[in-house]
Amino acid sequence: MPFESYRSTKVAGLVGRQLAELxxxxxxxxxxxxxxxxxxxVSNDLSFADVYFTVLPDEKSNVAELVLSGASGFLRKELSSRISLRTIPKLRFHYDQTSDTGVRIANAIDRAIASDRANDDG
Structure with a gap:
């Protein structure tokens, strides 16, 4: 089982680099x-690849997800000419909200610190 996990991790890195370039x-x-x-x-059987992306400006995230999902067939075909695998994983695109969540948490912490300072002063 660790071999499959190692292989899927290696394939995921390769797919990510090639997709970014494409x-x-x-x-x-x-x-x-x-x-x-x-x-x-990438799933252990290499049948699916969940691709997480960010986009600037953030307002285009829904449109970008639709465009990338619509182009998944083209991207998969192009990947097949660049990567030597028996089957190329089916691509599923997801907007990565990690950075948005990080900004919200940082803002909440800043507000809490400012509130504590205001309470200490008054």
Whole structure:
């Protein structure tokens, strides 16, 4: 079992690097904005790849997810010419909300600190 886990991790890294290059150079859709692949998780049987991305501006996240999902067939075909695997995983795109969550938490901490300072002063 560890061999499969190691292999899926290795394939995930390869898929992520190739997808980033394909999206940047081959996918010419003005609706996308600046897309960054943040993580790729490949199932142990290599049948699915969950691709997590961020996009600037953040308002384009829903549109970018639709565009990338619509282009998944094209991207998968291009991956097959770049990666030597028996089958290329089916691509599932998800907007990575980690950075948004981090900003919200940092803002909440800043507000709590400011509130504590105001209570200490008064």
């Amino acid at each position: 999206i940047q150079h081959e996918l010419q859709d003005p609706r996308l904005g600046l897309v960054t692949i943040s993580d790729v998780n």
